Amino acid sequence: MSPTSTAAVQGTSTVSGRSAVPRVSPLNPLRAEITKLFSVRSSAVYAILLTGSLYGPVTLVALLSEGSPDLDWSTLLTGLPIFQLIAVIFAASGTAGDIRNHMHAQAFLTQHGRWQWVIAKVTVTAVFTAVTYAVGTALAVGIGGVLGGHLVLGTGVHMVTVGLVTSVLFAAMCVGLACILRGQVASVAVPVAWMLVIDGMLGMAAGSIDLFRPLAAVAPVQRMNQLMGGSDPLDLGLSTAVCYLVIVGWFVVLTGAGLWRDRRTDVR
Numbered sequence: 001m002s003p004t005s006t007a008a009v010q011g012t013s014t015v016s017g018r019s020a021v022p023r024v025s026p027l028n029p030l031r032a033e034i035t036k037l038f039s040v041r042s043s044a045v046y047a048i049l050l051t052g053s054l055y056g057p058v059t060l061v062a063l064l065s066e067g068s069p070d071l072d073w074s075t076l077l078t079g080l081p082i083f084q085l086i087a088v089i090f091a092a093s094g095t096a097g098d099i100r101n102h103m104h105a106q107a108f109l110t111q112h113g114r115w116q117w118v119i120a121k122v123t124v125t126a127v128f129t130a131v132t133y134a135v136g137t138a139l140a141v142g143i144g145g146v147l148g149g150h151l152v153l154g155t156g157v158h159m160v161t162v163g164l165v166t167s168v169l170f171a172a173m174c175v176g177l178a179c180i181l182r183g184q185v186a187s188v189a190v191p192v193a194w195m196l197v198i199d200g201m202l203g204m205a206a207g208s209i210d211l212f213r214p215l216a217a218v219a220p221v222q223r224m225n226q227l228m229g230g231s232d233p234l235d236l237g238l239s240t241a242v243c244y245l246v247i248v249g250w251f252v253v254l255t256g257a258g259l260w261r262d263r264r265t266d267v268r
Contacts, residue, residue: 029120036098037124046090047132053082054136055143062147071149073156076140080163081195083136087171088191091125095178096187114263122175122255129171133164162227166247170195170220173251176258182265195221206234220247 037043057078061069069075098121137160145151170191178187199221206216216222217236223243226232238246 029116030123032117033120033124037128042094043128046086047128049086050083050090050129050132051136051139053079053086054133055079055139057082058140058144058149059147062144062149065149068148068150070152071141071144072152073159076137076144077159077163079136079140080167083133083163084167084170085192085195087129087132087167088174088195089188091129091171091174092178092187092191093184094125095121095175096182096184099178099182100184115259118175118179118255118259118262122172125175126168126172129168130164133167137163158230159228162224165244166220166224166227169247169251173254176251176255179258179262180254182261203234218246218249220250223247 054077058071058076061071061075061078141151141153174187174191177191181187181190199219202212202216202219203222203225205212213234213236216234217238222234223238223246226238227240227243232238
């Protein structure tokens with residue numbers, strides 16, 4: 001090797017006598033997740049399902065009702081439980097699928113820490129959920145008006161905010177849950193069973209058995225229902241702020257546990 005070539009090689013490995021450390025942009029994990037989101041076909045399918053779950057029920061109500069039905073926010077958001085269920089499945093199956101297919105392994109070679117891909121996944125999932133919620137809600141309002149419905153948008157406006165915040169947090173926390181459980185089936189089955197069965201059973205049991213009242217107080221779907229309805233059927237004495245804190249607490253705990261589990265688990 002010529003002296004010039006040797007100097008060039010040495011120049012790439014040292015700067016002022018110190019080893020040059022490759023600079024890795026903190027935005028790389030976010031770019032990777034965004035690229036992944038737009039490059040897989042399932043993202044378009046989920047986007048259609050998520051938006052359709054919001055405007056679909058409104059379309060049926062407007063078409064099947066006689067005359068001009070009143071469409072307030074409680075009617076316009078009839079499909080919110082379906083939307084949240086699909087969002088949870090999207091977050092859990094996508095994260096667990098990446099782990100199963102070792103899609104996260106390259107992140108440990110190109111990023112400063114393992115935590116970065118998890119945070120990027122949470123961020124992209126939250127934004128995707130928020131955007132599809134906004135689009136679906138706008139379509140529900142637009143279609144309802146076009147089909148002759150009488151829009152009553154001045155009451156129950158808080159339901160729009162509650163639906164957005166809880167949907168985003170439910171989907172985002174399932175990323176952390178998938179990092180804990182690792183398996184795709186379990187990552188989807190656990191939150192779905194909780195939302196459809198367990199959370200509701202806790203609420204019913206708390207109505208007659210005092211032992212279940214503390215559990216119902218921290219049940220996220222129970223707190224969302226209180227925020228949506230504006231009343232506390234179990235008379236737990238929880239304010240609006242406390243209800244939000246309970247749901248945010250679930251997100252923080254599950255995301256933190258997911259980060260810890262992902263850091264401790266070997267990549268194969």
